[in-house]
Amino acid sequence: MYRPSNLRELPWYAHNRWAGxxxxxxxxxxxxxxxxxxxxxxxxxxxxxxxxxxxxxxxxTFIVGSGVTFRRGFVCEISGDGRVEIGDGCTFTSHxxxxxxxxxxxxxxxxxxxxxxxxDGRHRFRNPDVPMLSQGYAFRPIRIEDGVSVMGKCTIAAxxxxxxxIGAHSLVLRDIPxxxxxxxxxxxxxxxxxxxxxxxxxxxxxxxxx
Numbered sequence: 001m002y003r004p005s006n007l008r009e010l011p012w013y014a015h016n017r018w019a020g021x022x023x024x025x026x027x028x029x030x031x032x033x034x035x036x037x038x039x040x041x042x043x044x045x046x047x048x049x050x051x052x053x054x055x056x057x058x059x060x061t062f063i064v065g066s067g068v069t070f071r072r073g074f075v076c077e078i079s080g081d082g083r084v085e086i087g088d089g090c091t092f093t094s095h096x097x098x099x100x101x102x103x104x105x106x107x108x109x110x111x112x113x114x115x116x117x118x119x120d121g122r123h124r125f126r127n128p129d130v131p132m133l134s135q136g137y138a139f140r141p142i143r144i145e146d147g148v149s150v151m152g153k154c155t156i157a158a159x160x161x162x163x164x165x166i167g168a169h170s171l172v173l174r175d176i177p178x179x180x181x182x183x184x185x186x187x188x189x190x191x192x193x194x195x196x197x198x199x200x201x202x203x204x205x206x207x208x209x210x
Contacts, residue, residue: 024048038078039063044088049074051095060100065089065108076100082120087146092116102139107146113168118142118156145178163194181205 027048031040038056044066051073054062060078065088073095076084082100087108094114098104102120121137144160151168160166161178170187179194180202191205192198 021047023050027052035062046070051075054078061085068092070096100142101137103141104144105142106144107148107162109146110144110148110150112150113152113154115153116150116156117154118144120157122157177202 024047039061041063047069049071053075055077058080061083063085067089069091076098079101083103084100086106090110092112096116099119120142121139124135125132145162147163148160150166154170156172158172159175163179164176165181167183171185173186176182177199180189181191182189189202192202193205198204
């Protein structure tokens, strides 16, 4: 844990360690007070940073495990009876948007960098006689397994396997296997760093590579 190295750092340290925690508890009280019509659970210590927002107009579910950190600008929108569940020890750094109408399940120990979107629906648009916004959505549940790392400015609309690493600016439209590095728009696996055989067409990574 960080400790201030000189007296000039004490005001910053005090604000972030004590005042920040107090404001987080206040945000949790406000969330509970305004979402009594649905299911919202914080299963242990959770930090809610500035800009944390839940939009659940119906009977949806939002469950957060212990030790989760929402640093800044986290927004979750749940429609109907949608369900979002976040496992223990996850970190959301800055400005995440989650939109859910079915289910989005995030495993334990995942890390999400800035400017991230996780969505379980895609616009239908291919009917030439109907405006796009009138064509509705195609939905599918999303599962992100334990230990996944997603770098900045990514959009996630498919499953991601255990310990996968998603490079910055990636668009995940197809499922990503476990223990793979995936990059691109659309994202595709390019390296495998697990113990077993790599998926077909994916090279094994060099353990010494950065």
